[in-house]
Amino acid sequence: MRIAVHGASGFTGSLVVTELVRRGFTPVLVGRDETRLRAVAARAAIPDPQIRVARLDDIDALAAALADTDAVINTAGPFTRWGEPVVRAA
Numbered sequence: 811m812r813i814a815v816h817g818a819s820g821f822t823g824s825l826v827v828t829e830l831v832r833r834g835f836t837p838v839l840v841g842r843d844e845t846r847l848r849a850v851a852a853r854a855a856i857p858d859p860q861i862r863v864a865r866l867d868d869i870d871a872l873a874a875a876l877a878d879t880d881a882v883i884n885t886a887g888p889f890t891r892w893g894e895p896v897v898r899a900a
């Protein structure tokens with residue numbers, strides 16, 4: 811199962827990434843800042859991380875980043891403001 815974590819670079823997102831790795835998943839890290847996403851992947855010791863950069867106002871890029879995933883966990887908030895684009899893209 812391929813699980814995307816949008817907002818993986820944040821506090822909550824990095825905890826989710828770490829827990830998914832602990833459970834044997836290789837999460838797809840999605841967000842706007844590649845450097846920060848790579849840092850989270852390194853901290854979680856993901857050997858071949860899947861990093862996808864997409865901004866929230868670029869719905870096509872966001873949809874492409876999520877296209878082959880089975881589930882999406884969105885941790886980029888506030889959710890009333892940033893939640894809808896992720897839901898729509900998914």
Ligand SMILES: NC(=O)c1ccc[n+]([C@@H]2O[C@H](COP(=O)([O-])OP(=O)(O)OC[C@H]3O[C@@H](n4cnc5c(N)ncnc54)[C@H](OP(=O)(O)O)[C@@H]3O)[C@@H](O)[C@H]2O)c1
Pocket residue numbers: 816817818819820821822823841842843846865866885886887888889892
């Ligand atoms: N931490 C808690 O204990 C807690 C408790 C209850 C609720 N919450 C809620 O949960 C959400 C996440 O909390 P957090 O503590 O994990 O926050 P955080 O560490 O500040 O992380 C926020 C994440 O959202 C991303 N983000 C924010 N604005 C964005 C935008 N315009 N476009 C794309 N990405 C954006 C950030 O990306 P960058 O890294 O690129 O900036 C980062 O990945 C917040 O809404 C917060 O209110 C948190």
